[in-house]
Amino acid sequence: MGTSNGMPDAPSPLAGRYRLGEHLGRGGMGQVWRADDDTLEREVAVKRIDLPEELAEGDAAVRRSLREARAAARLSHPNVVQVYDVLSLEDRTWIVMEYVPSRSLRQVIAEDGPLDAYRVARIGLDLLAALRAAHRAGVQHRDVKPANVLLAHDGRVLLTDFGIAALDDDILTSKSDALVGSPPYMAPERARFGTSGTPADLWGLGATLYAAVEGQSPFQRTSTMATLAALATEEPDPPRHAGPLRPVLDGLLRKDPAQRMEAEEAERLLRQTVAALDGSAARPVTVPKPRIPADDAIRPRFPGVPEARRTRLIALAAAVVALLGGLAAFVVNRSPSGSAADVAATTAPAATAGGSKPTSVSVPPSPASNPSRSTASKRPPLPAGWSVWTDDTGFSVYLPDGWSPQKKRGTMQYFRDGKGHVLGIDQTTKPKSNPVADWESQSKSRVRGGDFPGYRRIKIESVDYFKKAADWEFTFNGGGTRQHVNNRGVVTSAHHAYGLWFQTPDSDWEKYRKDVLETVFLSFVPAKA
Structure with a gap:
């Protein structure tokens, strides 16, 4: 048996193809690791089933784990984590799943505080869609709770962990399974009588x-x-x-399953809530708890950066170290220019590991200029209200005051302003030769894979930036609103490339493109070769 924070005692690679990486945490009845699938050259999540001793007698472990795989594998839905494979190795069962860079809803609540009603209603619609698809396939989840809801860094909401799911046609389902679950989110009929059904999942949704x-x-x-x-x-x-949102909560939390609100009515009320709050100045605003920087920015792939993304486990909490789930990997593309600036004083939050402190310098704003400039262009003066970030790898960039550096993950450095705007910078020593062609290939792959719900391409085109570069601009649905992204891949030398991912709500795009993104492009200075 491996430790909870290390590598398990298992063949490496599993089944000759899955190379286990960092430990991502515990799920229902098991532990989860990030892994690389050597055969298909993609990242996956691998779950090892670890049942409590009292439940692991006889063939219970195999039975329950196979049921989880069977249940989830029957589902193909954008809001359900996909199961790829199930392995039986050395008396243990391993489930290979889609890797979703994300935080669980439980983590978000614990770290950021309660969410506003608008966002909760949008999450509810996605979870309800997942449950309705499962129920149509004859699958009950039976453990709907915040820990099993993933808020992906690409904006998706996914239901995971069908570890105690019941199949309508599964003759192996036993009554002993009925009380496996989480009491704070367990339907009254399950807690009192051990009975279940689709209304119990709706109770879990309401809770x-x-x-x-x-x-x-x-x-x-x-x-x-x-x-x-x-x-x-x-x-x-x-x-x-x-x-x-209260009417839908009241309806889903009726103790009598016969009187409990049905899925159709819940969907109607959730949509009504979204419509009532969408764009309204009266939308409730929650003040989140002070947030410990977490790497929850999206990490897109970009030209010149290898497909295998590097992610780590982060352990942070308000007063204690808490295990966080799998973290995102979006790759971002950069902009060129100027000489590196050494900085000392700081007005923005102190940098996390992997970077230096930003420096605030009072300089009048410079006139607007073309952000797609060549390396011969000079870096503009530092605008008022901005600071210089110098990364420990050597690159430098201007940032607006209030944009906080997040904990670095591998080569990725993220920055957020707490208002839904994200900047991420990555780098590689193995540039690709044609950024436009690489974007064309990656866009097709990622859209086909469901990474960007409601994807609408705006452009993929080369830009005059360092040796060669390309922008991939698009919009998609995420985080309860329309998101707008510019992903720039730039080759700065024969042996170095950067990526810069910039994302805002679509309604903010024009303002932030002019006020922030253009200055970021103009101010970026790569590390010296």
Whole structure:
């Protein structure tokens, strides 16, 4: 048995193809690692089934793990984590799944605080779509909870971990399975009678959305027995922050499954909530807890950067170290210019590991200029309200004050302003020869793979930037709104390339393109060769 934070005692690579990487955390009845699939040359997540001792007698482990794989493999839906393979090795079962750079909803609630009703309603619509697809396929999830909801860094919302899912035609499902799950999110009929059904999944959805907007489950108590007792004898605590979301919470959390709101009505009310809050100045705004920087920016691929993305486990929490889930890997493309600037004083938050502190310099803003300039162009003066970030790898770039560096992941450095705007910079020593052709290939692959729901291409074209460069600009649906991205891949020398990924809500694009992105492009200075 391997340790919880190290490599497991298993063949390496598994089945001759899956090379285990960093440990991503624990899921229901198992532990999860990031891995590279050598055969298909892609990243995957590999889950090793670790049942509690009292549940692991006889063939229980094999039975339950195979059920998980069978249940999830029957589903092909944008809001369900895809299962690719199931392995039985050395008396253990391993499940190979889609790797989703993400944080779980549980992590987001713990680290950022409760979400606003608008975002929760959008998440609810995606989860409801996943459950309806599962139910049509004859699959019940039976453990819907925030820990099993992934908020992907590309904007998707996915339901994962069908570890105790019940198939309508699975004769191996036993009553002993009925009480496996999480009491704070367990439907009353399961807790009292061990019975389940599609209404129990809708209860789990309601409890999950309640937790997202209120910060804890409706029946959270100090112990499991107290939670179960409250579930059996009490009504949910009235939500205080749900606003127009409350009717759907009340309907999904009815104790009698026969009276519980059905999926169609839940969808109608969720859409009604989104419509009521979308674009409204009265939309509730939550003030998040002070956030420890986490690498939750999107990491897109870009020309010149190898397909195998490098991600690490991050352990951070408000007062204690907490295990975070698999982290994103979007690759970004950069802009050129100027000489490196040494900096000392800082007004922006101190840099995390892997970078230097930003420096604030009071200089009048420079006139607007063409961001697609050549390496011969000079770096503009530092605008007022901006600082210089000098990375420990040697590159340098201007950043608006308030844009915080996130913890570096491998070669990736992220910056966020806390308002939904993301800048990410990556680099490689193995540039590709044709950035435009590489973007064309990658865009087809990533769109086909479902990375960008509602994808609409704006352009893929070469730009006059260092030795050679290309921009891939597009929009997609993510985070409850339309997102706008410019991904620039740039070769700065025969042995170095950068990527710069810039993303904002589509409604902010024109302002941030002019006010931020153009200055970032103009100010970027690569490391000296």
